[in-house]
Amino acid sequence: MGEDLERKIAPSEILEFCSKKWFDNPAGISALDLAQHFQITNEAAMRIFESLNELEDGTLNRNVKLYSAHFNPKNVSKSLNFKEEITHIFFPSSKVLATYYEKLGLLRQNIPEYEKRLKLGAGQVNQAYFEEEVLRKYFDHPEKYEVEDSESGGISSFSWRRNSIHLGPLFQKKVGEWQYCCGSHLQRSCRHV
Numbered sequence: 001m002g003e004d005l006e007r008k009i010a011p012s013e014i015l016e017f018c019s020k021k022w023f024d025n026p027a028g029i030s031a032l033d034l035a036q037h038f039q040i041t042n043e044a045a046m047r048i049f050e051s052l053n054e055l056e057d058g059t060l061n062r063n064v065k066l067y068s069a070h071f072n073p074k075n076v077s078k079s080l081n082f083k084e085e086i087t088h089i090f091f092p093s094s095k096v097l098a099t100y101y102e103k104l105g106l107l108r109q110n111i112p113e114y115e116k117r118l119k120l121g122a123g124q125v126n127q128a129y130f131e132e133e134v135l136r137k138y139f140d141h142p143e144k145y146e147v148e149d150s151e152s153g154g155i156s157s158f159s160w161r162r163n164s165i166h167l168g169p170l171f172q173k174k175v176g177e178w179q180y181c182c183g184s185h186l187q188r189s190c191r192h193v
Contacts (some may be wrong), residue, residue, distance in 0.1 A: 002192050014048060015057060018092050019100035026118040028061060042087055046084035049090040061089040098150055106121075171191035 017037055021029045031045035038045070053060045063086050070081045097120050101107055106119065113134065118124065138145045 008038075009048070011052070011055075011057075014038075014052070015096050016100055016103075018058070018090060020104070022092055022121075023101070023106065023119050024120075027125075028091050030066065030089050031087040032066065032085060034090075042085065046111070047086045049088045050092065056093060058090050059094045060091070063087075064089050081112055083113065092121070097121045142171070170181060 008034045014034065017034065018029045022035065031042055031049055034048065035045040049058075049060055052058050066085045066087055067082045069082065069083060072078055101120060111119065112149075117126070
């Protein structure tokens with residue numbers, strides 16, 4: 001049954017699904033997620049990811065050991081049952097992500113630059129360069145961002161509704177250029193000039 005379903009799923013459908021998952025949360029997509037969505041076996045989903053990897057549509061972490069927790073919502077006092085699963089984790093290529101970023105209309109949305117770069121496959125810890133005008137949004141909105149600026153660096157953070165997020169950017173002025181480093185509690189960081 002899984003074999004028949006595997007052959008009927010168009011690669012574009014799979015890549016669109018993976019891209020949407022990535023856009024919602026820029027992290028790898030497990031073959032278990034693919035299997036559940038397309039109602040195929042984990043083994044069939046793993047083979048699909050292997051094929052996509054061979055076509056250079058993404059990269060794989062192979063044979064990852066995951067645990068799924070199962071419980072009875074009608075009897076929450078019972079202990080959780082854990083099931084070990086071996087699966088692949090797929091990371092769509094930047095080329096695939098750029099294709100679906102445009103196809104799904106994200107290109108026309110006003111997505112902040114850091115988030116846009118993550119959606120397009122940049123790592124959470126990557127160097128990035130910006131014009132000084134981009135950094136002005138931090139300096140020009142003291143109601144949203146708290147910026148401490150100096151020649152040797154500074155710190156910035158902002159609060160959004162009930163959540164407080166510390167970005168911890170470091171600003172440095174270097175011969176007419178700004179160097180901007182930011183990081184969150186997830187250790188995301190980037191360098192902007």
